[in-house]
Amino acid sequence: MSKTSTKKIIELKTEMNEEFENAKNYLDEPNNSIINNILNYSKALSVRKSKKLEHIELVLN
Numbered sequence: 001m002s003k004t005s006t007k008k009i010i011e012l013k014t015e016m017n018e019e020f021e022n023a024k025n026y027l028d029e030p031n032n033s034i035i036n037n038i039l040n041y042s043k044a045l046s047v048r049k050s051k052k053l054e055h056i057e058l059v060l061n
Contacts, residue, residue, distance in 0.1 A: 046058045 044060045050056050
């Protein structure tokens with residue numbers, strides 16, 4: 001079994017922390033295309049009450 005120096009452990013830990021922070025920042029913000037897709041879907045969605053059914057959902061595209 002090889003020994004790992006304290007300096008090497010600190011370097012690895014620092015590198016892992018930086019990678020984690022970068023991944024966390026990446027997950028915080030969705031792409032603009034995703035936001036536009038959701039907004040366009042919500043604009044095209046029509047939900048109406050029905051006498052015979054509870055409600056009807058239509059996508060108007």
